Amino acid sequence: MSILHQALNEQAAQLRAKKKGLLESIGDVSIAEVTPGHVFGGMRGVPALICETSTVSADEGLRIRNIPIMELTDRTPEETFWLLLTGKLPNEEELAELQGILAKYYEIPQYVIDMLKAMPKDSHPMAMLSAALLAMERESEFRKAYDDGTGKDELWKSLVNDGARLVASMPGIAAAIYRIRFNKGDIIKPLQGDNDLSNNFAHMLGVSNDPAWKDLLRLYLVLHSDHEGGNVSAFTGYVVSSALSDPYYSIAASLCGLAGPLHGLANQECLGFIMSVKDKFNGVPSEEQIREYAWERLNGGQVVPGYGHAVLRVTDPRFTAFHEFAQKHNVQDDNVQIVQRIFNVVPGVLTEQGKAKNPWPNVDAYSGSLLYAYGMTEFDFYTVMFGVSRAMGIAAQMIVMRMMNSSIVRPKSITMDALAAKAAK
Numbered sequence: 001m002s003i004l005h006q007a008l009n010e011q012a013a014q015l016r017a018k019k020k021g022l023l024e025s026i027g028d029v030s031i032a033e034v035t036p037g038h039v040f041g042g043m044r045g046v047p048a049l050i051c052e053t054s055t056v057s058a059d060e061g062l063r064i065r066n067i068p069i070m071e072l073t074d075r076t077p078e079e080t081f082w083l084l085l086t087g088k089l090p091n092e093e094e095l096a097e098l099q100g101i102l103a104k105y106y107e108i109p110q111y112v113i114d115m116l117k118a119m120p121k122d123s124h125p126m127a128m129l130s131a132a133l134l135a136m137e138r139e140s141e142f143r144k145a146y147d148d149g150t151g152k153d154e155l156w157k158s159l160v161n162d163g164a165r166l167v168a169s170m171p172g173i174a175a176a177i178y179r180i181r182f183n184k185g186d187i188i189k190p191l192q193g194d195n196d197l198s199n200n201f202a203h204m205l206g207v208s209n210d211p212a213w214k215d216l217l218r219l220y221l222v223l224h225s226d227h228e229g230g231n232v233s234a235f236t237g238y239v240v241s242s243a244l245s246d247p248y249y250s251i252a253a254s255l256c257g258l259a260g261p262l263h264g265l266a267n268q269e270c271l272g273f274i275m276s277v278k279d280k281f282n283g284v285p286s287e288e289q290i291r292e293y294a295w296e297r298l299n300g301g302q303v304v305p306g307y308g309h310a311v312l313r314v315t316d317p318r319f320t321a322f323h324e325f326a327q328k329h330n331v332q333d334d335n336v337q338i339v340q341r342i343f344n345v346v347p348g349v350l351t352e353q354g355k356a357k358n359p360w361p362n363v364d365a366y367s368g369s370l371l372y373a374y375g376m377t378e379f380d381f382y383t384v385m386f387g388v389s390r391a392m393g394i395a396a397q398m399i400v401m402r403m404m405n406s407s408i409v410r411p412k413s414i415t416m417d418a419l420a421a422k423a424a425k
């Protein structure tokens with residue numbers, strides 16, 4: 001048994017015992033009221049899900065396993081994945097073992113590359129990403145374990161193997177999509193003798209050899225790794241996996257949700273907005289010009305992309321982390337300068353307008369401009385970058401939920417007439 005399995009083995013029993021204890025002691029206590037506003041409003045704010053891996057609060061933002069994300073900005077994706085899974089940062093031995101396990105899968109199967117090459121040339125990179133995971137479903141150890149009659153308390157063990165392989169395969173799949181879809185030349189194989197995930201991702205993408213670019217990829221993969229359980233991609237994955245579908249099915253489904261413009265695709269749209277500002281003013285505009293342009297958009301009924309959030313009520317700490325990266329690496333780029341000027345102006349404009357509950361920037365306001373600055377200029381690819389990272393959190397959430405034997409998700413749906421009748425009582 002791997003050290004990771006050993007660490008999780010103890011926790012699986014504890015999680016199941018904790019769940020049982022809570023159900024016995026407070027199983028019938030009401031913890032929230034559900035109104036028709038919630039029913040029509042996407043269930044926002046209804047605490048009806050468990051997520052042990054991370055939390056997002058209005059006044060602070062993301063914490064992974066109770067560690068504020070700003071305290072993890074020097075960490076690697078592998079350390080973050082271990083933290084998401086176990087609740088603790090790995091020691092050297094644990095990290096080396098995890099990297100060894102992951103590195104076996106950095107090279108993706110040839111049939112996945114063949115399938116990606118066969119897809120129509122105008123396929124969206126997110127459709128390619130999701131299709132690649134479905135093609136790999138045949139590799140699932142979880143499905144084989146289920147088919148072999150493995151008991152429900154043991155099923156999570158094969159899910160850990162699938163989750164690790166899937167997380168390790170994502171950089172290679174993403175890099176293959178990048179190179180095939182944007183005519184970048186041959187597929188680049190992973191590095192020999194280097195188990196570091198971000199180094200391998202940078203190498204296989206073939207965008208730049210700049211050490212700062214590698215550092216950006218590392219940071220990007222850490223910052224986007226998880227955002228609790230109720231967002232579209234995490235929730236979708238949870239629902240699909242609750243039917244005991246294996247993670248190739250569940251995470252492919254998550255990624256289809258991430259591809260939506262109200263969710264993961266927003267980062268692509270934010271950069272589009274920044275570029276439109278640059279085009280309109282023929283370069284970096286003054287703060288006064290940005291103020292006027294922001295008002296023009298608001299008066300025309302358009303949003304300012306990259307600002308506002310459904311949960312956060314402060315500047316997204318992940319925006320701050322990217323800002324600190326840009327300063328540390330002295331990134332001299334028009335788009336990055338525009339991002340910074342917008343930040344100086346737009347919160348004041350949105351506050352003055354008084355509609356947005358949160359006038360502060362979210363992570364998407366920064367991320368695309370940095371990818372662009374280092375040479376990844378293909379906007380359509382940005383949500384794939386997001387997906388490579390988010391697969392870690394979604395896989396970890398699924399594993400933890402399977403460790404505690406979570407139930408199939410099956411809320412009750414009602415007609416609008418039934419809703420009206422219930423409210424009338």
Ligand code: HAX
Pocket residue numbers: 262263264266298302303304305306307308309310311355356357358362363364
């Ligand atoms: N610009 C202009 N108006 C905004 C705004 C913005 N950035 N953010 C919110 N508002 C408006 C809303 O459109 C809404 O107007 P109406 O009452 O006329 O419908 C009003 O303020 C209240 O909205 P809210 O409660 O503050 O915000 P929501 O929870 O409804 O929506 C959004 C949150 C992130 C969707 C919203 O702030 C928005 O559209 N922002 C711009 C797009 C964006 O940055 N998306 C990325 C989100 C990050 C993410 O989750 N990525 O995965």
